[in-house]
Amino acid sequence: MKYITRSFEETEAAAARLADTLKGGEVIAMYGDLGAGKTAFVRGLARALGINAHITSPTFTIVNEYEGRLELYHFDVYRINDPEEIYEVGYEDYINSDGVCIIEWAELIEELLPQDCIRVKINKDSSHGDDYREITIENSDI
Numbered sequence: 001m002k003y004i005t006r007s008f009e010e011t012e013a014a015a016a017r018l019a020d021t022l023k024g025g026e027v028i029a030m031y032g033d034l035g036a037g038k039t040a041f042v043r044g045l046a047r048a049l050g051i052n053a054h055i056t057s058p059t060f061t062i063v064n065e066y067e068g069r070l071e072l073y074h075f076d077v078y079r080i081n082d083p084e085e086i087y088e089v090g091y092e093d094y095i096n097s098d099g100v101c102i103i104e105w106a107e108l109i110e111e112l113l114p115q116d117c118i119r120v121k122i123n124k125d126s127s128h129g130d131d132y133r134e135i136t137i138e139n140s141d142i
Ligand code: ADP
Pocket: 005, 006, 007, 008, 009, 010, 011, 032, 033, 034, 035, 036, 037, 038, 039, 040, 041, 057, 104, 130, 131, 132, 133
């Protein structure tokens, strides 16, 4: 499924639609440059799961945990030097849990992603304006 969004709020709304399809146990790999809107997408997803906490990228801690309709594990692997480092924070347990894992900068751990993961790709196209984003969601029910 492909969404065009023209604001932060529209990206949150697209994420909320994905959230409504989640049953637990999914891994969502996110792709997109700095400022693409990955964290915005996570915020929309989290809110739709009933999480009220303020979501920020866990760049230095690698993973943040939130409690909602489902547990949400928010990864940002931008700062890791070696893909294997994420095992030290318990990656294996998180991806095999009943919660939902969502991973910013998933390309940096591509070989460690489950093959059946949901992929969310966010691209800017400034020829359509600063706030224009194309969001492609692969391997999900939406
Ligand atoms: P990332 O996590 O990919 O680095 P963020 O979500 O932190 O990106 O930041 C995205 C920035 O782009 C925010 O400042 C947000 O307000 C802005 N923005 C503008 N238009 C959009 C859009 N359509 N979707 C998401 N964010 C947008």
